[in-house]
Amino acid sequence: MLDAIIILLFIFALAGVGFDSVDLLPEPVRLQISNVEALRWLAAGFTSIIGLAIGLVAQTTYRRLEKRIRETPIETILTRAVGLVIGLLIANLMLAPIFLLPIPGEFSFLKPTLAIFGSVIFAFLGISLADTHGRTFLRLINPNSLETMLLAEGTLTPVAPKILDTSCIIDGRIEQLLGTGFIEGQILVPQFVLAELQQLADASNDQKRVRGRRGLDILGRIQEAFPERIVIHSADYDDIPTVDAKLVHLGQEINGTLLTNDYNLSKVANLQKVAILNVNDLAQAIRPIYLPGDTLDLKILKQGKEPAQGIGYLEDGTMVVVEEGREYVGTELRVVVTSALQTAAGRMIFAKPPSILAS
Known part of the structure; x- marks a missing residue:
């Protein structure tokens, strides 16, 4: 219902503008028009189409804005509102002396221009600061909150x-x-x-x-x-x-x-x-630590540098060198960790099959 109201408002508003715009024509031009009323309705119909397009854009923008506001946490809305108000107050305080300056008539347009430009800049700055320091704003508004009391006691770190x-x-x-x-x-x-x-x-x-x-x-x-x-x-x-x-x-x-x-x-x-x-x-x-004597299931993928070695890898990429593991290449077996070595390139684990270890 609200969507239809927004669109209809723009249609009727622009149609009214088009209907009355005929009166803005110069008097000689209007006298040459045989049917002024028909021209009024024609202009109203044309501008109502423009109003329909603008209304659709306004309705879509409104719905997007409404969705964005609903998804935004109330804390963010509150802190941005506070930042906006503070920014506008600072802008008015800083720009007020400008209106007392004697500016020549041909440059009088500078006063409202500076006022608008300064207000926009400081409002944007206030909202940006609120996004960055929103939690501090909330603690200033409600100094008796649980978070504030814990911070004051030193038991909570921001x-x-x-x-x-x-x-x-x-x-x-x-x-x-x-x-x-x-x-x-x-x-x-x-x-x-x-x-x-x-x-x-x-x-x-x-x-x-x-x-x-x-x-x-x-x-x-x-x-x-x-x-x-x-x-x-x-x-x-x-x-x-x-x-x-x-x-x-x-x-x-x-x-x-x-x-x-x-x-x-x-x-x-x-x-x-x-x-x-x-x-x-x-x-x-957070890589798992393997100590000598721990067992792990490992797939031997390739041969090692030494004739009898086999090489496998853990899920995190750690290389495991299996002594006497060459004959198990391509198979998965349980091995026993014998030692671990930390190098500049990473960690390396040495292991043996249980049967070799037992012998």
């Missing part, structure tokens, strides 16, 4: 927002990490990271194009699965040339934590005192 970099999105493991619930807080995707993903997806190189499209697909899935946590951050720094430098600067600016699997970015960020969560470090830390 959760820093997490900033996703391009490599972490393309890697894809962040999707499973978010599903497990081990990562807390808001997940920020900077606008310049989105631009880099789009640039990769549009690249002429097939490999880069596949990586870019994979990253966009993964980002779309996690945004759909966690709409209340994934936020597209509008920050961009035109004076900073590289994406990695922009990520570090954003982390310093909002006191956030970088989520990445880029080794070099991790080192640079650590040097600049930006917190890092490296997905590769996490994967390394």
Whole structure:
């Protein structure tokens, strides 16, 4: 019903404009028209068609906006409203002295122009700050909340927002990490990271194009699965040339934590005192530990360097060297761990078949 009302309002409004627009014609032109009433209705019919098109666009926009508002958490709406009000107040306080300046008549249009431009800029700035520091706004509004009291007692540490970099999105493991619930807080995707993903997806190189499209697909899935946590951050720094430098600067600016699997970015960020969560470090830390005497089921895939050795791999890619395992190539058997070696290239496990160990 509301959709029909919106469309009809635009149709009748534009039809009325067309009907009365005939009166705006110069008097000599109207005197030459034999049937003014027919022209009125013709103009009304033409503008009503335009009103129908505008009404359909307005109705579609309204429904999209309504859906977006329903999906947005009430905390986000509240903090954005507070940020908008604060931005407009600051704009009015800063722009008020301009109206007291003696501006010549030919430049009088500058006053309303500056007022509108300043209000828009400060309103946008207020909303951006609210998205970044929304939790702080809520604690200011309700200082007696449980979270605030725990923070005051020192028994609760505020959760820093997490900033996703391009490599972490393309890697894809962040999707499973978010599903497990081990990562807390808001997940920020900077606008310049989105631009880099789009640039990769549009690249002429097939490999880069596949990586870019994979990253966009993964980002779309996690945004759909966690709409209340994934936020597209509008920050961009035109004076900073590289994406990695922009990520570090954003982390310093909002006191956030970088989520990445880029080794070099991790080192640079650590040097600049930006917190890092490296997905590769996490994967390394949760690998199962095998001690001498433990057994594991392993498929021998190929021969080793030594004549009697066989080589197999665990699910995480760890290489297992099986002594006297050459004759079992292509088969799966249970082996007993004899030792483990940590090298610069990764971890290596040595094992033997139980029959060889017993002898």
